[in-house]
Amino acid sequence: MITYEWLYVLAGIFFAIWSLLSLRDRLFGNAAFWGLLAASFFFGSNLSDFANGVLVLAMVAIAGTGALKRSDPETTSIEERRDYSKMLGNKLFVPALIVPITAVAGTLLYNYTPLSETGLFEARRETLILFGVGVLVALVVAMAWLRPPALAPAEEGRRLLDSIGWAAILPQMLAALGAVFALAGVGEIIGGVAGDIIPDGSVFLTVVVFALGMALFTMIMGNAFAAFPVMAAAIGIPLLVETYDGNPAVIGAVGMLAGFCGTLMTPMAANFNIVPAALLELKDQNGVIRQQIGTAIPLWLCNVAIIYVGAFLLWN
Template identity: 80%
Template sequence: MIGYEFLYLLAGGFFALWAVLSLRDARPGNAAFWGVLAASFFFGSHLSDFANGLLVLVLVGIAGAGWVKRSTPATTTPQEREISAARLGNRLFLPALIVPVTAVAGTLLYNYTPLAETGLFEARRETLVLFGIGVLVALAASIAWLRPPIAAPAEEGRRLLDSIGWAAILPQMLAALGAVFALAGVGDIIGGLAGAAIPEGSVLLTVVVFALGMAGFTMIMGNAFAAFPVMAAAIGIPLLVEQYGGNPAVIGAVGMLAGFCGTLLTPMAANFNIVPAALLELKDQNAVIRQQVGTAVPLWACNVVIIYVGAFLLWS
């Protein structure tokens, strides 16, 4: 049965490869950081919480000491990439489409055919596993089509990863932080403060505070999935759903969208805002965020209206 362990091993394998390449190029800090991260993926499921915590502290120590440096592996020049892009045009995006197509089509094919009876994939893990398989298929297709040097995918991956540095693992770390906050009762504390500050019966104001909290916590944590358990426990469930009788589906779904508006506005969302800047080699690493402000703010306001109308006015 294939489950999360497959994804952990797959990710660990890539990080281990980049650690070896960094060690070969005499970059011990990079090698140590990606090597420890690889160990976390390889053995994390079999280690105690304390041991996993020590691995995280080692990662923080290496990054905090500034030992993770930008690398310059041998790769194509900007001129060569421009020539290749001009020759292939938008067809370059075809391999990227393989990943979502594999995940979606594979999930439907598995769940709605006799394949589901084989028990090949762990229950409720099919899409994520197929997503990982899609990455491998896309990589193989790209190599077969473009015929780069055999080491090119590894070197290009390392170049991008080292350009981003330790921020590449921010989504993983911040998602874990959201779970820690929820378990620590942060949501209950915020809920108590919000309940005392918001006048009784002010549904619209409560919706605004909920949506604002989703965006704000997302900007702090860099991930709406990390902010949601906190704000759901603080305001979403006890006030909007239980006290005012709002539609939980609308509150949950559109509340996440309000959080994603915060994603557009924060450098903490490294995978959305720092990676594109690194890919495009922009001088201003916040250039992507500046372009998204005009979308994020009005979209957040629309989400407030949708929650209020859809979860309360139309629901009642």
């Protein structure tokens, strides 16, 4: 059976390759950082919480001391990329499209045919595993089609990853922080305060507070996945689901979208908002955020309406 652990090993292999390439180029900080991340993917499930925590603190120390540097591997020049673009046009997007097509088509084929009886993939992990399969298929297709040097995928991946730096793993770190906050009882504390403020029986106001909390906590923590455990424990489950009998699927799914509205408006979501500005060399570091605010606020209002109508008016 192919399990979720196989994806960890696959990711660990790529990070290990980038670490070795960085070591070859004497970028010792980069080599240590990506090497530690590779170790966490390879061995994290078998290490204690304390050992995993030490790995994370070591990575934070490397990034915090400025030891991560932008690499400049010998890849294609700007002129060569422009020539490829003119020659191949939109066909260059074919490898990128292979990944989602493999994940979606593979999941449907596996779940709705006799293939599901084979037990090939771990239950409820089929889509994620097939997403990883899609990455490998796209890599093989691109190599066979474009015939680049053998190390081109690794070098290009390292160039992009080093340009992003520590922000590349920010979503995982912030999601873990949200779980820590939930276990520490932050959600219950917020829920108690909200219960004292919100009038009894005010479903709509509770929805507004829940959606607003998702957006604000996402802006503070930089990731809706980090905000969700806190707000679900505070308001989503105890009030909207258990007290007012709301549809948990709508509350959970659209509540996440309300959090993503906060993602559009915060520099804490560095991988979404600050990194693109750096890669595009924008003069205004917050230029991406300024462009997104006009979308985020109306979208948040729509999410409030969807939760109220879909989870309560049409559900009960």
